[in-house]
Amino acid sequence: MNNDRIWILQARKLSGEASATELKELDHLLLLSPEAQPIITEVSIHWKELPAVDADFMEATWLAHASRMQQKGHPIQTDEPELNTDNYPLEGSVISRKFPLKKIGFVLFLAAAIISVVLLLLPTQQKPIAASALAQTEVITPKGSRTKIQLPDGSDVWLNAGTQLKYNKDFENGNREVYLSGEAFFDVVRNPAKPFVIHTSSMDVKVLGTQFNVKAYEEDLTTETSLIKGSVAVYLNVAPEKEYLLKPNQKLILNNNALANQQLMADKQPLSKMDLSPMVSIQALTYAEASETDVESSWTKNILSFEDELFPDVARKMERWYNVEIQFRNKKWEQQYLSGSFEKENLTQALKALQYSTGFKYKISGKTILIY
Numbered sequence: 001m002n003n004d005r006i007w008i009l010q011a012r013k014l015s016g017e018a019s020a021t022e023l024k025e026l027d028h029l030l031l032l033s034p035e036a037q038p039i040i041t042e043v044s045i046h047w048k049e050l051p052a053v054d055a056d057f058m059e060a061t062w063l064a065h066a067s068r069m070q071q072k073g074h075p076i077q078t079d080e081p082e083l084n085t086d087n088y089p090l091e092g093s094v095i096s097r098k099f100p101l102k103k104i105g106f107v108l109f110l111a112a113a114i115i116s117v118v119l120l121l122l123p124t125q126q127k128p129i130a131a132s133a134l135a136q137t138e139v140i141t142p143k144g145s146r147t148k149i150q151l152p153d154g155s156d157v158w159l160n161a162g163t164q165l166k167y168n169k170d171f172e173n174g175n176r177e178v179y180l181s182g183e184a185f186f187d188v189v190r191n192p193a194k195p196f197v198i199h200t201s202s203m204d205v206k207v208l209g210t211q212f213n214v215k216a217y218e219e220d221l222t223t224e225t226s227l228i229k230g231s232v233a234v235y236l237n238v239a240p241e242k243e244y245l246l247k248p249n250q251k252l253i254l255n256n257n258a259l260a261n262q263q264l265m266a267d268k269q270p271l272s273k274m275d276l277s278p279m280v281s282i283q284a285l286t287y288a289e290a291s292e293t294d295v296e297s298s299w300t301k302n303i304l305s306f307e308d309e310l311f312p313d314v315a316r317k318m319e320r321w322y323n324v325e326i327q328f329r330n331k332k333w334e335q336q337y338l339s340g341s342f343e344k345e346n347l348t349q350a351l352k353a354l355q356y357s358t359g360f361k362y363k364i365s366g367k368t369i370l371i372y
Contacts (some may be wrong), residue, residue: 005025005029006029007023007027009022009026009027009029009108013026014328021326023053024148024218025181025265026114032036036089046353051236064268071158072154075368082295083168084198085241087124094363102303106200106332109123116121120351123356128345134343135166136166136167136168136169137165137166137168137169137171138164138165139159139164139165139166140163140164140165141162141163141164141182142161142162142323143162143319143320143321144301144320144322144323145161146158146160146161146299146300146319147159147274148161149165150170151167151171151176151178152171152172152173153172153176153189153191153194154189155176155187155188155189155196156186156187157178157184157185157186157187158184158185158286158300159182159183159184160182160183160184160185160209160299160320161182161280161320161321161323162182162183162216162217162320163180163181163182163183163184165178165179165180165182165184166178166179166182167179172246172369175194175197175342176191176194176195176196176197177196177197177198178197178198178199179198180198180199180216181200181216181217181218182199182211182215182217183199183214183215183217183300184198184213184214185211185212185213185217185297185300186207186210186211186213186214187211188197188207188208188209188210188211189209190206190209190210192208195207195208196208196209198214198366200216200223201216201223201237201256202217202223202236202237202238202254202256203214203216203225203234203235203236203237204234204235204237205225205232205233205234205235206232206233206234206235207230207232207233208230208231209230210225210227210228210229210230210232211226211228211230212225212226212227212228212229212230213226213228213244213296213297213300214226215296219316221255221256221257221313222254222255222311222313223249223253223254223255223256224252224253224296225246225251226250226251226256226285226294226296226297227246227247227250227251227284228248228249228273228297229246230247230248231246231247231248232245232246232247233245233246234246234252236254236276238276238279239276242276244280244282246282249284249285249294250282250283250285250294251282251283251284251285252280252281252282252284253280253281253283254279254280255279255280262277286307287307287342288305288307288339293305295307298341298348301341302343303341303342304318304321304341304342304343305340305341305342306338306339306340306341308311308337308338308339309337309338310334310335310336310337310338311328311333311334311335311337311338311358311371312328312334312337313339314338314354315328315371318350321342322346322347322350323367324347324368324369325367325368325369326368326371327368327369327370327371327372329370329371329372330360330371330372333358333360334370336358336360338354338357340353340354340357347364347369348364351364351369360372
């Protein structure tokens with residue numbers, strides 16, 4: 001699966017369509033698959049030697065290729081699930097991604113071209129990409145938006161800003177497994193015969209049917225699972241034999257920095273045999289003052305909420321919420337703790353409210369906010 005995603009992201013990079021998040025994801029995947037780096041380098045060199053090609057020609061070529069694959073009984077799926085927003089209106093949110101057909105054809109043509117070059121460059125004994133790796137549905141919610149989808153089994157999933165969710169297209173008939181990068185709230189349909197599993201980069205969450213929130217942004221200092229109703233079992237990737245059971249109104253917090261430090265020492269002692277308590281904690285959910293809504297899932301109600309959190313952590317939430325970048329020019333504010341919630345406030349109103357309670361100064365330049 002990683003290799004297939006690498007070629008797609010490399011195609012978007014070469015075509016100039018890759019976002020900053022996708023470029024970061026590509027770098028991360030290449031770290032996990034170092035064997036792909038020489039091939040990527042070779043492809044990039046060959047690409048620079050290729051003459052410019054008309055976009056209309058690329059689209060026509062791609063469509064012809066897709067038609068041939070359809071005739072051979074191997075249809076290429078490019079559709080995304082319909083986003084259900086009837087019961088989840090979000091004022092000012094971008095609910096779906098729409099791209100011109102030519103742009104889609106252009107990027108997919110590049111992906112097909114790169115995969116073709118890769119197959120030529122790979123040693124003859126190299127196995128081709130598994131067919132199952134191509135049979136996935138992917139939903140991406142960009143920064144500045146939140147949305148809700150319904151999975152084939154009827155489970156509802158709310159996706160926060162800057163989130164990616166993947167699942168196999170045989171999800172309903174096969175295993176109920178999803179792959180999450182970002183934050184999502186799940187309302188899972190109960191099915192004891194088929195447990196529901198969420199895979200993140202650092203932990204797996206297994207449930208039968210319940211309501212819970214998983215926050216697993218790669219850039220965050222923590223990965224969290226918050227249980228609202230029912231029960232969940234959490235397994236850390238570094239020690240999968242250990243099971244953490246959560247009760248309603250509890251959350252498991254994994255300190256990613258502590259985990260990374262322990263991984264550097266893993267050559268001396270396996271992580272599975274280490275004391276993981278310094279990096280894992282189970283706490284009660286956080287409730288804002290005079291509110292019955294927990295901070296962990298308040299975003300599903302279109303409320304940006306934080307309670308006694310460091311300014312940099314709040315800044316990361318605001319970056320996703322308002323689709324901006326926040327930079328600290330005065331380091332003292334990075335030690336400032338903040339509490340508050342915003343529902344209908346725009347970016348300027350939110351900054352002024354925080355400024356009133358702390359005293360920092362700020363400057364807005366396009367989509368960049370400088371904190372002095």
